Amino acid sequence: MAAAARKSDSLIERLPPTRGRLEAGAPLGAQTWFGAGGHAEILFKPEDRDDLSDFLKGLPRDVPVTVIGIGSNVLIRDGGIEGVVIRLGKAFGNAATIGLEVHCGAAALDANVARVAQQAGIAGLEFLVGIPGSVGGAIVMNAGAYGAEIKDVFVSAEAVDMRGAIHVVDGNALAFSYRHSKAPGDWIFTSAVLRGTPGNPDVIEARMNEIRSKRDDAQPLKTRTGGSTFKNPPGQKAWELIDKAGCRGLKRGGAMVSVKHCNFLINIGGATASDLEDLGEEVRARVKDASGIELQWEIRRLGRRLA
Numbered sequence: 085m086a087a088a089a090r091k092s093d094s095l096i097e098r099l100p101p102t103r104g105r106l107e108a109g110a111p112l113g114a115q116t117w118f119g120a121g122g123h124a125e126i127l128f129k130p131e132d133r134d135d136l137s138d139f140l141k142g143l144p145r146d147v148p149v150t151v152i153g154i155g156s157n158v159l160i161r162d163g164g165i166e167g168v169v170i171r172l173g174k175a176f177g178n179a180a181t182i183g184l185e186v187h188c189g190a191a192a193l194d195a196n197v198a199r200v201a202q203q204a205g206i207a208g209l210e211f212l213v214g215i216p217g218s219v220g221g222a223i224v225m226n227a228g229a230y231g232a233e234i235k236d237v238f239v240s241a242e243a244v245d246m247r248g249a250i251h252v253v254d255g256n257a258l259a260f261s262y263r264h265s266k267a268p269g270d271w272i273f274t275s276a277v278l279r280g281t282p283g284n285p286d287v288i289e290a291r292m293n294e295i296r297s298k299r300d301d302a303q304p305l306k307t308r309t310g311g312s313t314f315k316n317p318p319g320q321k322a323w324e325l326i327d328k329a330g331c332r333g334l335k336r337g338g339a340m341v342s343v344k345h346c347n348f349l350i351n352i353g354g355a356t357a358s359d360l361e362d363l364g365e366e367v368r369a370r371v372k373d374a375s376g377i378e379l380q381w382e383i384r385r386l387g388r389r390l391a
């Protein structure tokens with residue numbers, strides 16, 4: 085640990101000046117939805133877009149960079165993430181309407197965007213009410229629920245690349261597909277414009293309430309989880325394959341396959357990231373044996389395993 089702290093200290097000295105915050109050895113895993121996993125060698129919270137861009141322009145090329153949103157779809161491995169982890173803070177959390185558009189920062193919570201749209205009588209964004217992530221994560225993952233996804237409401241987004249250059253893109257450039265976008269891996273989204281259709285605020289609110297209550301019934305929302313663990317294979321439901329392979333309730337250390345929704349892994353207390361990842365791999369192996377289908381991880385696993 086002392087050696088790791090010394091390494092972080094020497095890395096922090098090599099980083100460019102910033103108006104934002106730098107923190108060595110930040111406990112990252114604990115801040116994710118899973119509540120498990122390691123540290124960020126350095127956590128960087130930029131003050132605003134220009135601060136982010138200037139920082140990246142001055143960053144030595146050999147320093148690895150990882151971006152995370154609010155950690156509802158990631159598993160941070162126990163050995164932590166080397167280099168600089170960038171997380172956008174409050175300065176990127178705004179959401180306001182102009183006509184039928186919602187202009188939002190990439191750290192705006194999906195649920196807040198849904199609420200702002202509803203209050204302005206903009207329909208079509210209510211699916212976001214049940215997705216516990218940020219707009220940046222929603223773009224990268226093409227997040228969706230109940231028959232709608234980001235691609236249906238996406239107008240444009242702004243991103244900063246690893247050299248600090250600023251890009252503005254439309255939906256065609258991102259080629260959205262199921263829980264995936266072709267966003268270049270080195271882009272950090274900073275803001276987005278989403279667009280809905282005219283709607284009655286009361287009707288939209290009723291639809292949002294319906295979505296919330298369906299979720300409460302179907303998902304283990306009061307536990308530490310990362311949401312759907314695996315993508316649905318074409319024409320199949322991941323949870324059904326997992327159930328048929330006998331994995332419902334399967335445990336490893338502090339990790340368990342949810343009994344309520346078996347495509348959710350949950351931290352029932354004290355799970356390490358390895359417990360969760362190894363349990364996920366066991367589920368994949370059992371599903372492969374039972375059905376011949378290889379499940380693909382939807383959750384992004386980041387960082388290093390402990391040796």
Ligand SMILES: Cc1cc2nc3c(=O)[nH]c(=O)nc-3n(C[C@H](O)[C@H](O)[C@H](O)COP(=O)(O)OP(=O)(O)OC[C@H]3O[C@@H](n4cnc5c(N)ncnc54)[C@H](O)[C@@H]3O)c2cc1C
Pocket residue numbers: 117150151152153154155156157158172190214215216217218219220221222223224225226227228229271272273274303304305309310311312384
């Ligand atoms: C209980 C629960 C229910 C869920 N239900 C749904 C659902 O119904 N539908 C659904 O689609 N998802 C669902 N999810 C998963 C998750 O909420 C979404 O994928 C969400 O969009 C992730 O956003 P985030 O901010 O948490 O991103 P993170 O989990 O922090 O990151 C996800 C990925 O996005 C990248 N990323 C994040 N922000 C940025 C940025 N600004 N620029 C570039 N890259 C970025 C990260 O590098 C990472 O690869 C659920 C999760 C939970 C815990």
